[in-house]
Amino acid sequence: MKIAIASGKGGTGKTTIATAFAQALSKERKSVSLLDCDVEGPNSHIFIQPELDQFEDVNMLIPSVDAEACTGCGKCAEVCQFHAIVVIGGQTLVFPEMCHGCGSCTLICPEKAITEIPNRLGILEGGLSQEGIRFGHGILDIGEPMAVPVISKLKKWRDLMDAEVVLIDSPPGASCPVVESLRGADYIILVTEPTPFGLHDLRQAYKVTQELEIPAGVIINRAGIGDTGVEQYCEEMGLQILMQIPLEREIGHGIAQGKSLLDIKPEYENRFLQLHLQITEALSIVDRS
Amino acid sequence: MIIAVSSTDGKFNTEFSPRFGRCNFFIIMDTDSGEWESKPNPAADARGGAGPQAVQFLSDAGVKASITGRYGPNAFTTLKTAGIRAYIADAGTPEELLDRFKAGTLEEVNAATGREMH
Numbered sequence: 001m002k003i004a005i006a007s008g009k010g011g012t013g014k015t016t017i018a019t020a021f022a023q024a025l026s027k028e029r030k031s032v033s034l035l036d037c038d039v040e041g042p043n044s045h046i047f048i049q050p051e052l053d054q055f056e057d058v059n060m061l062i063p064s065v066d067a068e069a070c071t072g073c074g075k076c077a078e079v080c081q082f083h084a085i086v087v088i089g090g091q092t093l094v095f096p097e098m099c100h101g102c103g104s105c106t107l108i109c110p111e112k113a114i115t116e117i118p119n120r121l122g123i124l125e126g127g128l129s130q131e132g133i134r135f136g137h138g139i140l141d142i143g144e145p146m147a148v149p150v151i152s153k154l155k156k157w158r159d160l161m162d163a164e165v166v167l168i169d170s171p172p173g174a175s176c177p178v179v180e181s182l183r184g185a186d187y188i189i190l191v192t193e194p195t196p197f198g199l200h201d202l203r204q205a206y207k208v209t210q211e212l213e214i215p216a217g218v219i220i221n222r223a224g225i226g227d228t229g230v231e232q233y234c235e236e237m238g239l240q241i242l243m244q245i246p247l248e249r250e251i252g253h254g255i256a257q258g259k260s261l262l263d264i265k266p267e268y269e270n271r272f273l274q275l276h277l278q279i280t281e282a283l284s285i286v287d288r289s
Numbered sequence: 290m291i292i293a294v295s296s297t298d299g300k301f302n303t304e305f306s307p308r309f310g311r312c313n314f315f316i317i318m319d320t321d322s323g324e325w326e327s328k329p330n331p332a333a334d335a336r337g338g339a340g341p342q343a344v345q346f347l348s349d350a351g352v353k354a355s356i357t358g359r360y361g362p363n364a365f366t367t368l369k370t371a372g373i374r375a376y377i378a379d380a381g382t383p384e385e386l387l388d389r390f391k392a393g394t395l396e397e398v399n400a401a402t403g404r405e406m407h
Contacts, residue, residue, distance in 0.1 A: 077345075083338030088348050088371040095363055098338050 004185035008201025010172035013221035018169040019047035020261035024272035033163035036137035037181035038171040047260040050135035054126040059118035060101035069113035076105035195226035222247040299327035307358020310339030316383040340364025365401040
């Protein structure tokens, strides 16, 4: 079962929930993997402290033009949808940061003047946590704009997807990296806070799950602050509220010290096991319908 | 000589645009005859790579010198490859900038002056 943890708004507690969920399941002797797909700022590892001992570069193939063989015909520039290659004054210029690695320029070049060379976008790191969680995350290199290829490679990396329960910690927002992280999930947990800001971004995130046709439920974090807008919205949309985590000084304090939610509140273990049952039940209803 | 000034509204006697790749118009001027015309910048709404595309457009129009507020690194590299000279100004209308170009009082730059834009 693949469960993704997402949110429109940043800082709602996706990582807090994903890591606590993974720890609770692994304590129940389930085989669990956790993929931190927030490649622009991965931090799940801080909570679950895996021993990172597996590393792999993520490269994208970008064009390299042989100036001798190039006739400046401009076919490569015409075919490039991202304007990553420009022919001007008889010379062909490549802008690697705009290239999406599709290879069209290489295929279309009548002179075979273009070869593809690897351009590093980031790195994957993985390893086991003490509890036995199979962990992996991607880190986008500074200055690289493209997160999607790093996420996509992480989701195919080693045996991460073979665990009984696969948890995917998604980046915030509702754009390409989020879609790439959520794609293929059986269920999506949308984490929000009960404020107008949380609600605004929850709407967007929920639309993404609808677009992907993946069933979703909501966890309200920092419950007790703000207003009742989120609850009303969930009721209107028929979105199940799976869990509410109250705003408590003890939790905030512990997380600020890098402790995981389960370390701070061991009694939450049962709530997360319950969460797993709720999701299993929700999915079996989907299957039957 | 054909020169280009970036422009917001495409007019000859209103303030120029300090943006290069995503300006709305280029005022293309002939320094010899004084004739000018306004052309919409096809790169204004580009998803990415506006700088190089704008240069491509200017190069096709026979432009040999460009005047704007600042140049990003990709625009600048492409200008140099195209053999277009890069000038910058803080303020002025295309009409005034044309005079300053002819008088040789505009600053020519030999490196990108702005950060990369998205």
